[in-house]
Amino acid sequence: MSIKGVCFLCLLLLGACLAAIAQDSLRVYRLLDSIHQLPADTGKVSLLLNKGRANSRFFESRKGENLFWQEALTIAQQIRYPKGISLIYNEIGTSKRNKSLYIIAEDFHEKALKAAEEAKDTLLIAFSLNNAGVDCRRQDKLQKAFDYHVKALTLAESINDVRNICVATNSIGNIQLTTEKYDDAINHFSRALELEEKSNNELGVAINLGNLGYAYQGQNKLDLAIQYYKRSLVMNQKMDRAIGMAICYNALGAAYKEKKDYPAAMEYLQKALEVNDKVEDKVHVAESYLSIGKLLGAEGRHAEAREYIQQSIDISTFWGFKSMLMDAYKALAADFKTSGDFEKSLEATDKSLLYKDSILDEKSAMALAQMQTIYEVDRKDNHIRNLEHDKMVVALRTKRNVVVTFFLAAFLLMAIVGGFFYIRHRNLQANKQTLQLELRSLRSQMNPHFIFNSLSSIHRYIWSNNQEEASDYLTKFSRLMRLILDNTQHTFVTLNKELESLRLYLDLESLRCNGIFEYRFFIDADINDDEVLIPPMILQPYVENAIWHGLVHKHPDEKGILDIEIVLNKRSLVCTITDNGIGRKKAMEIKEKKGRLHNSVGMKVTEGRIDLIRKINNKEARVTITDLEDESGKATGTRVSIVLPAEFIF
Template sequence: MPQNFTINFKKQKRIVLLFFFFITTVIQAQISAVEKMAEEGFAKRFSDTTASIKIQKQELRLAKKNNSKEDEAICYAYLALTQRKLLHLKEFIHYADMSYDLAQKGTSSRAKAFASAAMGSLKSYIDDKSQAINYLLEAYTLFSKENAHDQCAKIAADISYLFYPASPEKEEKYAREALAHASKSGDPESQLFARLAFGSFLSDKLESEGKEEWQRAMKFFLETVSLAEKNADKIVSKSTIGIAYVNLADLYTKGPKPINEKAFLSNLEKATAIAKKYNVKIIFRSAIGLEGYYFTQKGDYLRAELLFINGIKYQQSLPYTDNYLMAAFYNSLKDVAVKRGDFEAYYAYDTSFTKYNQLKYKESAQSMLQNADARYESSKKAERIKQLELENGLEQKNKLLGYGIAGVLLIGLVFMFRSYHYRQRYYQNREDLLKQEQVHNELKIQLMEKETIENLSARLSLERRLLRSQMDPHFIFNALGNIQSMILQKDTLPAVSYLNKFAKLTRQILEQSRKETISLEEEINTLQNYIELQQLRLNNGFDYKIECDANVETDILIPPLLIQPFIENAVEHGLKPQENNVRGLIEIYFKEDEEQRTLICTITDNGIGLTASRKIKINETHQSLSTTITDERLSIMQKESPNAGFTVSEKDPVTDTHGCVVIINIPILS
């Protein structure tokens, strides 16, 4: 299979299963009316999310009215797990914390089991695997004492996934325990969860085992799919059925060749139908990826390409954009284009892949930052709880001291004096130690907050470097396109000259892209080389002038590569489209605003102007990223220099000629 579908496939299917459905009926006699209704509302989270949350909040209000802390904690646990499905991290943390805090204050082991399951789900969601295992083991122990076999089966399956790949022995151990609990429960959904966990363990062993192990796994997966189909109406988590189909289809590809194509495609078709109906992105991506890879390996490139294109069209018809899925599909289309030798199609697919891959990266980075913040807040809260416990312990010790003194008074004044003296010294020393620990914990919290500020500063620097690095491939792409055009037109000498200048300019840009700042003199030299390249490309059809105000020092430091995109726009969209009898002109003027510590760069041209340029670009499909990237860079700079930015306007046609005026406020860096 293509790399983007296989590398994380096992991990992804574990994520889908992991905590996808924790709570079902346990023992009817132990379930209150409030919990029962909250459970029914939770079951609607796939079919009607709004109704699901409404019912759960209604039961939460009733639990508060009845002053039932057990029901209140369980309702919060349900709401937390519902918010996990909706990917609402802030609400997920809030409800999980409320559930756990309430449960710990009470004595109900049932409420504590629900709360620990919700906290385990939260820790897994923010990639805190060790804490997730601890909470789930706590929930597993509590549910085991109640003989809640259906919930034990699901939680044991989740624990099995968390031990992959670090501990295969524990992965197998909890997968087998999940099967045992599921068998005792008689609940089809619990049985499916357990079988999927054990099936994943069997799939992991296929890399080191032979044909007999594959046959064993195939028999097990066929039985699993049969169980899911027979009890489909009793299984609330429809996604687990889709995962069973994908797992079985994937297993066909690992067996003897040729594979059973009919069965392979049938399972993928069923998985795709479930993914579309219940909006399960990972199942959709895995099913399309498996089928596309199969046809690619088979040599049926047209069918593979059509499959990925239909997948893209379906995604574009939805009200949201899954950038990860779009990037994966376009990357697979690139592989198909290479095998077909269609490099024109490869170029088109690569352009779209680059777009969605960048968006996917931004989403991934944002998600990682959110998870890191959540882990920090969780750690900070744990430190505060520990601090409060120390303070409570100190208060309790002082109470005991008072009781001791009262007891001593009953024995006698003399004995009381001696006992009070020594006890007072002991508890005073203990109090000093506890206060020292409290001060130490406060310093740790302050240090963690300082580290968070430093991390934020480092992140802003990284964003600036990332946006600046995006300018290099954008410029190189346009320059190579110009050279290719000259070669195709057999203009050999201009192409060689262009290539030499391009090599010199590329070296300058590569050197400057590694710097946080460059001097104004370096920036002007780079602009001169770039404009001369453009003059050569356009047969010297325009002139240029670069001037600096008398008070501008050319050794001042500014961010690199900010001005070139606007020169490019002036040439491409202003001068290039104008009539041949008009001699083009670009004027660049620098002056310094000493009060605001900014360098003001004014760029004017006598091109066709903004209005005419927009009319020409109406039917064009190409979208330039240069000014968008520059705008993002300047936006980030505004956090430190509020005046950073740029404006683009049209010359006054009454008092001036046609053309545009660009004014860029560039922060001067020390």
């Protein structure tokens, strides 16, 4: 065929592809339009949920959100349908996990769990717990994953739900396998295998047979491990499951290599290489080439080994498999070192480390992006809830006005007398509602303010420290974010929760400031921190101000001290924050020299919150700032005293 003919054929194929894409898009949006006409009820939510599942590949191929699930979630929230909300959050979370967005997936599955608990649906609670456990296991948060799966297992057993029992049991076994508790892992995999066999779930049987092989190999019972790998291979061959066969062939190759039966190991690794041609994800092909290269190196056939390792590198470079490239260059370095070529070994090691650094950078960037996404989703959900609240208020006011009109018509004289008191009461209530809404608005401002400051801190920390410490810092920050986002949804939280978030924040700031200060808490013995309530994030801005305007400017030889004291004085909660910093006057001079004269946003918002608390409760609430000086008049620090009305759970 001529070049013109080939070009013409390519154009025809491209046109056909574009036409197919356009046709799919038209079909999906027409379906959405038709569903829009249906009334907003649980049936519509279920229909959108099912259509979202059926068209999930369409939205994934376009890297966009599933519009069916987004509309279903909006309707479920509007009609207060917690079971539907949980089902939708579970679907969205699983789709995020399939894209390796594990932090976002965990957030959605935790929301699904809360909605399932609100619906009091035991089956759905167990399902959500298992999903959240898998998310945590993918992030190596093994203890949290274990707790989720144990709770799921207990609930699933209480209702005899075999599917969730199998998932929880298998997951617990995988966690124990990771932590090298091989006996416990074998017990759980054996139980899961028995259940899957009774359920005639061939895939579940194949997976648990393979897992038992890994556990026995961990115990160095290689012959027993090989038996289970071969049984798993038979099941995968029966299902014609290419990826399962590739996994089994690789496992058998590794086991025979460990037995030093190199011919058998090579036979199975070659079979893995052949079957990998049928697997869409080419990372398995690269892995097979690398395994064969390592095997040849163990046999002393270094020239052939490097050829296979190089093929793994070529495939991984083409497809961008950075983790595989890191392992391949590491294996290449080891092979060169064994051959005595130390210069090339060092060169390969440098490349392996470069890819390791690149992977770490990508993980940090992805974690930050996922935290930002979670914040945006939470903000959107809060906006929807506020709109629903406003809608309900309008409906109640309308109903109330109708009642008032009726009584005015029926009892005119009584309405004149009673109306005066009613209008006065209504104005007071409206004023109180306005103050409460304004307080809620100020409280919600603390989230973006605090997150902005913390993200800025992380950005500076990453550039000033090595990547591993930055990763640890980011992990602690994500824990603090979860606590802050949970606390600030409420008008009041228990004192122990507020102190927990404050301690975590101080730990992060101390870490970032290289330990230039230490902090101490003094809690009145008469205070039960599980019963005393406090507005969330009320102390943090003053603590932050004490650190960044007082303590960080002290002489390096002088240790900064930050004391936080909380006492109960009759019906008032008195919180005192004392630092031995440079004082407000000198801090202002430093700011003027640097040209930074803006006021603290956190301080202004918090002062506004305290003022509104005083107006709403008609009780004492104030902030007093005192400059501390020694006998010669030299500044020795600052004391901030915050007086709040004492609130209790009971």
